Amino acid sequence: MKSVKTYSWFQAEVTQTVIKMFKSADQSAYFVGGCIRNSLMGVPVTDLDISTPMRPEAVMKLAKSAGFKAIPTGIEHGTITVIAGGEPFEITTFRRDVATDGRRAVVAFSDSLEEDACRRDFTMNALYVDLDGVVLDPLGGMADLRARKVRFIGVPQDRIREDYLRILRFFRFHATYGDADAGLDADALAGCAENLDGLSGLSKERVGSEIIKLLSARDPSASIGGMEMTGVLQAILPGASGRSFYPYVSQEFHIDPMARLAALGGEDAGPLLKLSRKQSVRLAKFKDAMGHGRSVYEIAFVEGADMALCIAALRAAVFEQPLQTDVREQILTASKQVFPVRAQDLMPEYTGAELGEALKTLQHAWLASGFALTKAKLMQILETKST
Structure with missing residues (x-):
């Protein structure tokens, strides 16, 4: 069985202290989910989550006896956050679902790793690593991970009805981890299409968070296509379509999720996705x-090269025209231009509001000339106006 023993996050001193905590108490625990998936796919690991048959109260007692801070962040659901060496470790008791309503689940604690695995969403997220670094694969997730296939555990409809946000997570995971050339899993697509009504019950914050993550992936075109085909895109963003989105993504200069969202069109996404004011x-x-x-x-x-590059690509996509071959170089050059007139150049003839208006007039003329007007030419404009 494959091992992650040589991976940097597993070898890290702080990780080893947490491993030692469990081993010294002769208790079992397993790293699970994203840290295993990302490690095996060569993607950076950001969070370390641990599952254990230990009950949350026992985990808190063990952590405190080891000198770590233990925070009952979700103790009713079995989750304790242990702070070791300044790093957070989410430690959750094995669970099984008792009841679900599509947004949250009633869970019972379990002693079975297999039961814990079966309540997760995708097979590639149901990989575990024991305290010796050995990978455990109770549901065949390794094969899907190698094939970069995002597949629901068991029957997709069942997993989706446990939490309808999994519809959006499926498309986001495919955009992030899936094989675009292999296409999206047909059973998963059918399950998503059959459960569109469940999306309306989700909080806008949760939907918005998933969509922004999806639009931050390297190329989410296949996922957006799947969302269009199943009706998911229209359900969350009425009026949106991929018509301008696909050509935009194919010629964009850099990833900007807000520019991609603009390319999708449709109704105002701000309130629908609970975007921040800045977004x-x-x-x-x-x-x-x-x-x-x-x-x-x-x-x-005025706004910077990044925004201008996005807008150039957006306009080309909307009007179905190719980008100018030198547009990037011209935009970068334009962003570095320096307006040749300073406020001091207009004083004392101009002060206060008149000074501001004069500078605005000259800058408008300078921009309209394509940055060609010199300081002398700009000053002549004011002289002409004053006579």
């Missing part, structure tokens, strides 16, 4: 600039 403002700028307005070179000077 909403950025999305509005993209949508406002997609079909008209200032040149991308003016935008580059």
Whole structure:
């Protein structure tokens, strides 16, 4: 069986102290989920989650006796956060579902790793590593992980009805970990299509978080296509479509989830996805600039190269036109331009509001000229106006 014993996160001193905590008490525990999946796929590991048959109260007592801070972050669901060496470890008792309503589950504690595995969402998330670094694969997730196949555990409809957010997680996981060339799992797609009504009961914050993560993946085009085909996209973003999205992603200069969201179109996503104020403002700028307005070179000077590059690609996608071959270089050049007139150059003739208005007039003329007007030419504009 494969081992992760040589992986840096497993060898880390802080991880070994937590392992020693369980071993010294002759207790079993298993690293589970994302840290195993990401390790085996060569993706950075960010969180270390642990499952154990120990009950949460016993975990808290063990952690405190080892000198660690133990926080009952979700003790009613069996989760304790143990702080060791400044690092958090979420330690959760094995569980099995007793009842679910599509948003939250009533769970019972279990002594079985297999029962714990069966309540998870995808097979690639049901991989465990014991305290010696040996990978345990109770549900055949290793084969799916090697094939980069995102597959629900058991019957997709059953897993989805336990938590309807799993519909969006399926598409997000495919965009992040799946094999785009192999396509999306047919059974999973059918399960998603059959349970669209469940999406309406989810909180907008949870939906928004999943969509932003999906749109942050390297290429979410296949997932967006699957969402369109099953009706999921329309269910969460009425009026959205992939018509401009696919060409935009194919020619974008860098990943910006708000620009990708603008390319999807549809109704105002701000309230639908509970976007932050910063996200909403950025999305509005993209949508406002997609079909008209200032040149991308003016935008580059005022808003920065990143936004201008996104808008150039958005406009090309919307109007179904190719990008200019040198647009990137021109935008980068425009973003580095320096307005040649300073406030001091206009004083004392201009002060207060008049000074601000004069600078605004000159900058508008300078931008309209494509940065060509010199300081002398700009000053002549004011002289002409004053005579």
